[in-house]
Amino acid sequence: MAQRTRTASGTRMHKVVVLGECAVGKSALTMQYVRHQFVDYHNPTLEDEYTRKTTVDDILVELDILDTGGLSSLATRSIRRQYLRGAEGFLIVYSVTDKRSFAELDQWLTLIERARRYDQVPSVLVGSKTDLAESRDVSRYEGEQLAAKLGCPFVEVSALNRSGVDDAFHELVREIRRKEKIEQFKLISESQEESRLSNTTKHRSKKSIKARSGHRSSNVVCRAWRKLCSH
Template sequence: MAGLTIEQRASLSEEEIDPAIMSKKPTAGPALHKVIMVGSGGVGKSALTLQFMYDEFVEDYEPTKADSYRKKVVLDGEEVQIDILDTAGQEDYAAIRDNYFRSGEGFLCVFSITDDESFQATQEFREQILRVKNDESIPFLLVGNKCDLSDKRKVPLSECQSRAQQWSVPYVETSAKTRENVDKVFFDLMREIRSRKTEDSKATSGRAKDRCKKRRLKCTLL
């Protein structure tokens, strides 16, 4: 840009003065997917989360508050970040639960196959989430944990599958102890979140194009 006057240089953008600046600008980081763990206390939400995060099985973990975790993973060849909010299952205040649910992009609703009461509680969790999100198609997986304890099973598989079918959501059985399907539930939910974001982005783009067309039509009407 030699030979330009100060006034001419001032009228140019940074990229026009030095194209290399374009390459120095920060690029967008990996996509972030926000997952909320919900379910009754003692069903293994924290054990699943810690197994996924650190490849460790923690049998006796009793959180007194919600814990948040973040991890970079490769999802179908793309580096992404997963943000997991592990709710304690004991939140007494509806406002706190609502805030948790409002922040989530997808939900893992966990119960223990050895505890029918925890399975029945999933109905209330589902209703609370739908009320807060006001969205029947929110990314959501029903997860039956502790499948390694099949000899102590109290919730029939057919009943679990029936509820998932009723809600039109996937059902997966996991074991935080043996690590069975632990990665699967988190990655499957991230895929659902990613798909939902893509759909929303296309819908937003389509609405923007429609508005532009309408503005152009108005301009040409004389």
């Protein structure tokens, strides 16, 4: 389970990772969100880390964003497991112009599952490059269906015109918060159940002691009565 952290000022920090195949627009998406700049070229082998403070639903947070490199070799993926284990959430990105990048999502999902095992990690499915409408190869319906299967939000974005960029990251923050609330509810429920069981055990113990005490008192009375009658 990922560690919850705060900055020196007390602001809640969320560690998130942007995953996906090479050239799907991960870096363009991240740079547009962090710096409000469109970058049409980025070295696909680099892994960069960025931070940005933002307000989501009137709450200030800081995002620590890891933009992973695009190489998909098993060796590279193995190295990235350290990031996967520490992340609180994932943006899982494919390009709507590249059917292969959509099909390859299964491998990335498997990688997350292996790294996190039974931990349910907040995620958002992101279809990028929607500005290239004439080259679209993955329909919005296909993206929505996969997101429904995964049980996560779905956002289509364009890093070029910034459409949907903020929505993708902010939805991920909301998913992280939902998970935290569920965990808090479970902890409270478990604590209340433990308290109930403890009180029940104490109550039964008191009844048992009282019953034994009553039984002893009854025996004393009977013995005294028998002794009196024998005289």
